[in-house]
Amino acid sequence: MQGQGAKNNDPILYQVASIDKYAAVQLNEETLFGANGWLKNFYPKVKGDLWVVLDDGWDIPKIKDLGYRNFSKLDPRKFPSFKGSIPENLVTLNQRVKECGWRGVGLWYRAYEPAVDAARKKTFGSEAEYRKVFWSERLAWSKAAGIGYWKMDGGGDEAAWRMITDLAGQIAPVLVMEHGNASKDGPFNSYPGCGRVYPGYVEAGKRVIQYSEVMRLHDISPQLGIPTMLDRLACILDAVKTKPAKSGYLNCEDEVAMAAVLGGTMGVMRSPMVGLRPGDDPDIFLKGPRNLKKRMDEVVRAVRWERVAPAFGTGVMETHVDTKVLVDSYKFPAGEFWTSAEDWATKYKSSYACVNKVVSQGAPARVTRGLLLPEVKCDGEPPYAVAALNPNGAICIGTLGRINDEQGCYFPEADISLQVVKGNRENRHIRLLQEPDAGVRKTAWRCYDLGSGSCRRQCC
Numbered sequence: 001m002q003g004q005g006a007k008n009n010d011p012i013l014y015q016v017a018s019i020d021k022y023a024a025v026q027l028n029e030e031t032l033f034g035a036n037g038w039l040k041n042f043y044p045k046v047k048g049d050l051w052v053v054l055d056d057g058w059d060i061p062k063i064k065d066l067g068y069r070n071f072s073k074l075d076p077r078k079f080p081s082f083k084g085s086i087p088e089n090l091v092t093l094n095q096r097v098k099e100c101g102w103r104g105v106g107l108w109y110r111a112y113e114p115a116v117d118a119a120r121k122k123t124f125g126s127e128a129e130y131r132k133v134f135w136s137e138r139l140a141w142s143k144a145a146g147i148g149y150w151k152m153d154g155g156g157d158e159a160a161w162r163m164i165t166d167l168a169g170q171i172a173p174v175l176v177m178e179h180g181n182a183s184k185d186g187p188f189n190s191y192p193g194c195g196r197v198y199p200g201y202v203e204a205g206k207r208v209i210q211y212s213e214v215m216r217l218h219d220i221s222p223q224l225g226i227p228t229m230l231d232r233l234a235c236i237l238d239a240v241k242t243k244p245a246k247s248g249y250l251n252c253e254d255e256v257a258m259a260a261v262l263g264g265t266m267g268v269m270r271s272p273m274v275g276l277r278p279g280d281d282p283d284i285f286l287k288g289p290r291n292l293k294k295r296m297d298e299v300v301r302a303v304r305w306e307r308v309a310p311a312f313g314t315g316v317m318e319t320h321v322d323t324k325v326l327v328d329s330y331k332f333p334a335g336e337f338w339t340s341a342e343d344w345a346t347k348y349k350s351s352y353a354c355v356n357k358v359v360s361q362g363a364p365a366r367v368t369r370g371l372l373l374p375e376v377k378c379d380g381e382p383p384y385a386v387a388a389l390n391p392n393g394a395i396c397i398g399t400l401g402r403i404n405d406e407q408g409c410y411f412p413e414a415d416i417s418l419q420v421v422k423g424n425r426e427n428r429h430i431r432l433l434q435e436p437d438a439g440v441r442k443t444a445w446r447c448y449d450l451g452s453g454s455c456r457r458q459c460c
Contacts, residue, residue: 001022001026001031002018002022002026003277003278003282004273004276004277005276005277006277006278007278008278008279009277009278009279009282013277013282013283013284013335014282014284014334014335014341014342015335015341015342015343016284016338016341016343016344016347016348017343017347018284019284019338021064023055023056023057023060024056024057024060024061024062024064024078025057025062025064025078026057027054027055027057027058027078028062028078028079029078029079029080029081029082032096033096033100037100038271039052039097039100039102040100042271042272043268043296043299043300044101045300046299046300046303046304047100047101047102047103048101048102048103049103049303049306049307050102050103050268050303051102051103051104051105051106051148051149052097052102052103052104052105052106053105053106053107053108053149053151053267054105054106054107054108055108055151056069056108056110056153058074058107058108059071059072059073059074059075060075061075061077061078062075062077062078065116066115067114067115067116068114068116069110069114070109070110070112070113070114071086071114071116071117072086072090072107072138072141073086073089074086074089074093086141087140087141087144087145090141090142090144090145090147091144091145091146093105093145094145094146094147103148104146104147104148104149105147105149106147106148106149106150106151106176107142107147107149107150107151108150108151108153109138109150109151109152109153110152110153110154111152111157111160111161111164112160113130113131113134117134131160131163132163132167135163135164135167136167136171139164139167139168139171139172139175140171140172142172142175143171143172143174143175147175148174148175148176149175149176149178150168150175150176150177150178151178151216152164152177152178152179152180153180154180158182158207158208161179161182161208161211162211164177165177165179165211165212176213176214177212177213177214178212178213178214178215178216178251179208179211179212179214179215179216180208180215180216180218181201181204181205181208181215181216181217181218181232182204182207182208183200183201183203183204183205184200186219186339186350186351186352187219187220187221187228187337187338187339187352188221188224188228188352188354188359188361189201189228189231189232189361189362191351191352191354191359191360191361192351194362195227195327195359195360195361195362196231196325196362197231197232197235201232201235202235202236202239205217205232205235205236205239205240206236206239206240209236209240209244209246209248209250209314210244210245210246210248211244211245211246212244212246212247212248213246213247213248213249214247214249214250214251214265215236215248215249215250215251216251216253216267217229217232217233217236217250217251217252217253218251218253218267219253220253220254220255221288221332221337221339221359222254222285222286222287222288222290222292222337223288223289223290223330223332223336223337223403224328224329224330224359224361224403225253225254225255225290226255226258226328226363226384226400226401226402226403227326227327227328227361227362227363227384228361228363229252229253229255229258230255230258230363230364230367230384230386230400231361231362231363231364233250233252233258233262233264233367234319234321234363234364234367236250236314237250237262237314237319237321237367237369238319238321240314240315241315242315243313243314243315243316244313244314244315247313248313248314248315249264249265249311249312249313249314250264250265250313250314251264251265251266251267252264252265252266252267253266253267253269254266254267254268254269254270254292256268256298256299256302256303257298257301257302257398257400258386258398258400259302259306259311260301260302260303260305260306260309260396260398261386261387261388261396261397261398262367262369262386262388262398263309263310263311263312263316263317263369263388263390264311265311266299266302266303268299269285269286270286270292270293270295270296270299271286271293272293272294272296273293274293274294282335282336283336284335284336284337284338284340284341285337285338287335287336287337288330288336288337288409289403289408289409290401290403290409291409305396308394309388309390309392309394309396310390310392312390312391316369316391317369317370317388317389317391318369318370319367319368319369320366320367320368320369320371320372320373321364321366321367322364322365322366322367322373323364324364324365324366325362325363325364325365326362326363326364326365326381326382326384326402327360327361327362328360328361328362328402328403328404329358329359329360329361329403329404329405330358330359330403330404330405331356331357331358331359331405332354332355332356332357332359333356334355334356337354339352339353339354340353340354340355340356340357341355342355358405363384364384365382365384365385366384366385366386367384367385367386368386368387368388369387369388369389370388370389370390370391371387371388371389371395371418371419371420371421372418372419374387374397374416374417374418374419375416375417375418376414376415376416377414377415377416378412378413378414378415380412381402381412382412382414383399383400383401383402383411383412383413383414384399384400384401384402385397385398385399385400385414385416386398386399386400387418389420389421395418395420397416397418399411399412399414399416
């Protein structure tokens with residue numbers, strides 16, 4: 001939102017500081033519900049399937065006092081028509097979101113208590129007692145408001161995550177609790193280094209998935225998101241052999257085609273708001289040669305396919321992972337991603353800083369769930385090939401694009417042969433999911449029934 005309609009770009013847009021400085025301010029009633037608001041205009045074809053998760057900043061006031069984070073209060077300067085108490089406003093918030101046609105609202109939290117509640121905290125006999133009361137209140141408010149999703153972010157330990165999840169099971173059992181992987185991961189796998197998932201990420205994932213309805217395989221870059229996410233997804237699926245106590249869904253963030261094929265859930269982050277700033281439209285979240293802001297229909301197709309073949313958890317189908325590894329690489333210009341922002345290396349001194357550096361990420365060439373690995377024939381470099389047999393019988397095959405500095409973002413064509421188990425043909429449905437060329441409107445999507453050669457379902 002910041003800088004739209006301006007004559008010149010604000011230099012803050014090339015810095016990580018822009019996240020802290022503007023996120024809370026821009027996440028307001030007008031942005032969400034106004035005449036040109038996101039919730040009235042985004043994803044009209046599938047928004048009824050999707051939760052609107054309000055991320056970090058939703059309950060931070062306009063004065064940017066971070067002491068309110070997790071307090072759950074809607075700032076009256078940001079949400080002027082919300083006049084009630086905290087629980088009353090949460091009811092109104094969910095109702096307003098549903099009135100715009102969405103499934104409902106989800107809320108972002110970190111597993112610690114806000115500074116603004118410090119005085120009340122001192123009245124409790126122990127920190128554990130206070131913590132239990134604090135989160136029980138918010139879970140009860142969410143239940144009363146019909147809020148169905150919580151995204152738990154970092155900032156707390158696993159003991160806090162488990163405690164809040166256990167409370168949710170008692171107080172708001174229909175509330176979906178999403179957690180991140182508890183390891184100290186970044187937007188790249190082992191960077192600088194081999195560009196592959198490291199063992200600590202897998203071990204942490206094996207723990208968290210046991211008590212999570214959904215585990216988020218965050219964070220990723222829009223440029224190298226395919227290999228970064230595919231390697232994480234393949235490693236976790238291969239490591240978790242049995243069905244966990246909770247649902248055990250894996251959230252693939254904005255890699256929606258990958259999620260649709262391999263039975264993951266999606267954390268959609270792209271929007272159609274492109275070209276509204278001057279110059280090269282800086283965006284440290286969505287910039288890059290894949291043009292995610294121009295791939296909105298990819299989300300629509302992925303969501304529609306999951307109506308036919310819903311996401312399914314870990315340990316349900318046997319996973320097969322190719323030993324062959326494909327490697328993608330990209331040189332990040334300043335300001336095109338949040339770790340390539342000008343202040344990242346100096347202010348945060350992070351090993352993930354990538355200003356004008358080439359980053360390489362590797363992932364298995366082929367990954368399947370419930371199926372043997374397909375045979376892939378291709379002139380030159382192949383695409384990533386993924387496929388899955390859904391527990392309901394639906395079968396999906398996907399090819400995922402590649403990227404390097406010589407060819408940019410490209411989509412290799414391939415001949416793919418997949419061995420499918422014999423069974424009732426009414427329950428065997430294949431859809432080839434291949435991303436269209438960037439900037440080209442025609443697609444390479446086909447849907448057909450194995451028996452008749454034509455689609456008889458409402459999925460296209």
